[in-house]
Amino acid sequence: MSNWAIAATWPFGRLAVEVGMKLLDEGGDGIDAIEQGVNLVEADPAVDSVGVGGIPNLVGEVELDAAFMRGADLAVGAVASVKGFPNPISIARLVLERTPHHVLVGEGAERFADSHGLQRAPLLTASSLEAWTKRRREQGQLTEERISRGHDTIGVVALDRKGAITAGTSTSGLALKLPGRVGDSPLVGSGFYADDTVGAAVATGCGELIMRGCLSFAIVELMRMGATPQQASAEALLRLIGRLENTVAVRDGAVDETKIAVVAIDRHGNVGAAANHDDFDFAYSLSSDGVIHLARAPKVG
Ligand code: SD4
Numbered sequence: 001m002s003n004w005a006i007a008a009t010w011p012f013g014r015l016a017v018e019v020g021m022k023l024l025d026e027g028g029d030g031i032d033a034i035e036q037g038v039n040l041v042e043a044d045p046a047v048d049s050v051g052v053g054g055i056p057n058l059v060g061e062v063e064l065d066a067a068f069m070r071g072a073d074l075a076v077g078a079v080a081s082v083k084g085f086p087n088p089i090s091i092a093r094l095v096l097e098r099t100p101h102h103v104l105v106g107e108g109a110e111r112f113a114d115s116h117g118l119q120r121a122p123l124l125t126a127s128s129l130e131a132w133t134k135r136r137r138e139q140g141q142l143t144e145e146r147i148s149r150g151h152d153t154i155g156v157v158a159l160d161r162k163g164a165i166t167a168g169t170s171t172s173g174l175a176l177k178l179p180g181r182v183g184d185s186p187l188v189g190s191g192f193y194a195d196d197t198v199g200a201a202v203a204t205g206c207g208e209l210i211m212r213g214c215l216s217f218a219i220v221e222l223m224r225m226g227a228t229p230q231q232a233s234a235e236a237l238l239r240l241i242g243r244l245e246n247t248v249a250v251r252d253g254a255v256d257e258t259k260i261a262v263v264a265i266d267r268h269g270n271v272g273a274a275a276n277h278d279d280f281d282f283a284y285s286l287s288s289d290g291v292i293h294l295a296r297a298p299k300v301g
Helices: 013-025 030-043 088-098 106-115 126-139 207-213 215-224 229-244
Strands: 005-009 064-070 075-082 103-105 154-159 165-171 192-195 199-205 260-266 271-275 281-286 292-296
Touching: 005 013, 005 030, 005 260, 005 271, 013 030, 013 154, 013 281, 013 292, 030 064, 030 088, 030 154, 030 165, 064 088, 064 192, 075 088, 075 106, 088 103, 088 106, 088 165, 103 106, 154 199, 154 260, 165 192, 165 199, 192 215, 199 207, 199 215, 199 229, 207 215, 207 229, 215 229, 215 260, 229 260, 229 271, 260 281, 271 281
Parallel strands: 075 103
Antiparallel strands: 005 154, 005 281, 064 075, 064 165, 154 165, 192 199, 199 260, 260 271, 281 292
């Protein structure tokens, strides 16, 4: 049987890898592995940047973004600014598999989820409300230019035994974002990209910076030219940092506003990652040893 591999952003991605690797090992589809893994992270109120318990927007509502990309035909399913559904990645999957469209937003996405019987649930928890209240108090007079940037996305890339490569993302986006703000996570090429003939990449960090470089697409294109996932992750991030450095202080992701990190996988099951800061850990598992690894991504820039 062929190789499988799965990798996910952040230490909480471990939960997704743990579920996904079992499915992949049994010969399951990458899209199932990612959906089931991410659903667990979305349901965990302790993860304060995804699904239930996600960080509310400026007016205290939890608005979620999520996406899937299927590397066989480059098809996408994405949703943005969705409220009231704890598993936006499952809505994204339905968009991918059951509609002729690739992106649904807001109320339209919610109606679509209702029409497919997806479960609604309150997303605000006592602790996310408390964190929101505290942030609002700390920030005093917020202006649109000075919005808090606490965040973290679950992004997962997977290669299954059939050679299918899939990328998935799910996030509540930036803390205290303006209502209706959309980050990189549901934008194809920015927060995610997957191509069976090459590999896949996902990004986490400040979406407004990630989308300026179509970072995930850039990584996959570098792999297409022969770079390993590690080389491509570092090089694409470095190029974006270099391009922005005269306008945005992005070289050292010292503050949330400038943090960026990526995880990539190729069609052989090699994994790579990079960040512009030194506290990005990611989780992965490979068919060669079948265990979960937690690794620190090298800081570039
Ligand atoms: C966004 N990229 O909405 C997401 C947030 C995030 O790590 O990943 N944070 O901009």
